[in-house]
Amino acid sequence: MSVRFVLASSSPARLKTLRAAGVEPEVIVSGVDEDNVTAESPGELARLLATLKARAVVAGLTEHATVLGCDSVLEIDGVAYGKPGTPDAARDRLREMRGKTGVLHTGHCLIDTSGKQELRELESTTVYFADLTDEEIDAYVDTGEPLVVAGSFTVDGLGGAFVTGIEGDYHNVVGLSLPLLRRMLASVGISWPALWQSSPRIQYDDTEAARYDDTRGGFARAKAAAEAVHSLLPWTAAGSSTEVPAGGGQRVLELAVGTGIVGAELVALGNLVHGVDLSESMLQRARIRLPGHVAAADAGRLPVADRRCDAVVAIWLLHLLEDSSAVIAEVARVLRPDGVFITTTEKSDSSRYADGRGPNDTRSQDALSLLVAQAARHGLTLDGATTFPGPPRNTNESPLYPLVRFRRT
Known part of the structure; x- marks a missing residue:
């Protein structure tokens, strides 16, 4: 079965995760203004943003597709942290996070337009942060990486050395849970192997x-x-x-x-x-x-x-x-x-x-x-x-x- 699978996210980490798992999605950025969305809890905020992204992309489609929207939010002491956006904000957040434990929530919304089905799920992973020095924080902020990721850190990039452990799904911390996505796809009648695609290869002898x-x-x-x-x-x-x-x-x-x-x-x-x-x-x-x-x-x-x-x-x-x-x-x-x-x-x-x-x-x-x-x-x-x-x-x-x-x- 041929599946048109769309990732409603501009996140390079999510795209890289899917590709490493053998999935080559079509990427369509939703354009949702994340800053003006609120919810009763950090987890619900992540799920709501994922849903809004998926729905925004579906609204612009002219053909049937299976669309995945994702959004991640870091929760520390009940406070939700998204992308900091500026060096000063990233620096303040990293100082607040060091030596603490947080929960990385990633909302997943899967919409299958042919079957008119919409699934909304949340995966949460506990993250333990190292006690970073001010010098390490300044150097990390100078790389630019923490400015554009939820919670001001990555586990698969330069910030990986600052995460001392996790409890739960590693891929969820990166940006999407592959096991959860597999189960969601099965619920709409799509098997995981159906998404495996090989890029065309042009060879010369x-x-x-x-x-x-x-x-x-x-x-x-x-x-x-x-x-x-x-x-x-x-x-x-x-x-x-x-x-x-x-x-x-x-x-x-x-x-x-x-x-x-x-x-x-x-x-x-x-x-x-x-x-x-x-x-x-x-x-x-x-x-x-x-x-x-x-x-x-x-x-x-x-x-x-x-x-x-x-x-x-x-x-x-x-x-x-x-x-x-x-x-x-x-x-x-x-x-x-x-x-x-x-x-x-x-x-x-x-x-x-x-x-x-x-x-x-x-x-x-x-x-x-x-x-x-x-x-x-x-x-x-x-x-x-x-x-x-x-x-x-x-x-x-x-x-x-x-x-x-x-x-x-």
Whole structure:
């Protein structure tokens, strides 16, 4: 049975938890104003917020789906703590929490539109906090992590060392209870294995990898692409006030790095580049050009911690995918605030127009209108563009490939 499963949450931790469990949800952010919602207890507040999120997303759907809304609230001494929002608030909360025991409540609301069923559940986990020093609190707040999470801490991130123990479901502290979700899905007639999905994998064998560069314009196109990407990087763009710190601190992650031919040109321009790809045949060549800086990984499930990259680059990737939403979500997760995503766009249509043919509506995952809409859901805003030439075609004219930049807000 095919299930359209929607996560009504912008939480990277919840998305990461589901993906680690083999579930690739469609993410739709609810837009619910959490600050103006009240309830009689912290647990009821978490359940109410989860319900409001799920209902808000369902209201905007035009097709049937199973929608999960979640919200977490930390309770200490009967007081509810959500996201602090500011460094001062986070610092005050962490000082109040240190050495104490709290209860992390996560509300779950599952709405199955086809069966017109709505389930509302609450999972609560006891959390024991270490007696943090003022220096540890200040250092933790400076990372920015506690500002955007319920209760000002994480158990799966930098804050994990400050949690001395839990009683209950670990995943519930991260943001959603997998065992509870499994039971809720069973109540609406959906088995847990029905949600297991595999991302499409585009592979190249040794023969294809060996001739890939020559059939894709070789070094000339790779250099043109790298120079165009370089011009859009925030620390090299014309008029930019952003400077590269000593030691080349900015991190550029190239998705579908392939043979590393573009990445190597970016390195030659002074950038620190890491790359991921699914094809071992391609990676064998990339390891020669980018030794120690490439890894086998799915662009839709990146082995990168949250907010670790200054720029993510994708050259000729999105048009190959059946659905680019998972990749966009991952890009937003790993980018630092004010980081940028640079990608080619409209490749299939530009190639078809160059050959005198019309557009192909069946391959639109790199269509600019679609990318702008998907990016907006994850806090990415289009704020730059350029083009670069490809190899000459039969007319001896070089086609121009569009390159766009999205900035993480």
